[in-house]
Amino acid sequence: MQNPKRENRQRVANIVLENRNFFKELVAITFNVNDKVSVKAAWILEWICTHHQLNWMIPHLDEFSAKINTLQFDSAIRPCAKICEHLATAYYAKTDNDIKKNLTAKHINAMVVTGFDWLITPQKIAVRAYTMNTLYLFGLEKDWIHPELKHLIETKIIHESKGTKARGKHIINLIEKHEKSLK
Numbered sequence: 001m002q003n004p005k006r007e008n009r010q011r012v013a014n015i016v017l018e019n020r021n022f023f024k025e026l027v028a029i030t031f032n033v034n035d036k037v038s039v040k041a042a043w044i045l046e047w048i049c050t051h052h053q054l055n056w057m058i059p060h061l062d063e064f065s066a067k068i069n070t071l072q073f074d075s076a077i078r079p080c081a082k083i084c085e086h087l088a089t090a091y092y093a094k095t096d097n098d099i100k101k102n103l104t105a106k107h108i109n110a111m112v113v114t115g116f117d118w119l120i121t122p123q124k125i126a127v128r129a130y131t132m133n134t135l136y137l138f139g140l141e142k143d144w145i146h147p148e149l150k151h152l153i154e155t156k157i158i159h160e161s162k163g164t165k166a167r168g169k170h171i172i173n174l175i176e177k178h179e180k181s182l183k
Helices: 006-018 019-031 038-052 054-070 074-091 098-102 105-120 127-138 145-155 161-183
Strands: none
Touching: 006 038, 019 038, 019 054, 038 054, 038 074, 054 074, 054 098, 054 105, 074 098, 074 105, 074 127, 105 127, 105 145, 127 145, 127 161, 145 161
16 A cells, blocks of 8 residues: 555455454554554554444454554554544443443553543644544543543643644533533
8 A cells, every 4th residue: 555545545444354354463563663564554444443343443452452552653643543532432322332342441541541641742633633532532431531631731732733722622612511511
């Protein structure tokens, strides 16, 4: 695959979708963090999780959550941040699903810790946006997340790009709305 164009990601994703055994290798390659091919694997992993089979991540949640903090390339962090957002969204979906049944406190804690690391280190706008959403969702159950997230947004993120500022304001509004609903 030469570049992350939609048709290239779909073409390679189709190969994996036709042989589910390749998915395990895709996850492994994504976390071979010293090899730049890991970036391309992360693109395909995110494409499959977004457009086809998020549930295929279930057998790999231990590896995914344990290794997301090891990612080094910006272009691999962004797709994995998006996968974290998808997992959080599925976990908090109103309907019962397999992600909700299989995502453990250990997996969530690893994504939360890594998410805060991504917010306090220089990252691209998309990583920050996906991560703020993920942390907001996991903060619905973990009391300490929303105050920490709100503080980070108000003191750091709000002073960055227009995109992160807008997403930050949106997340603060959601947090405040949630706080009011608890009273």
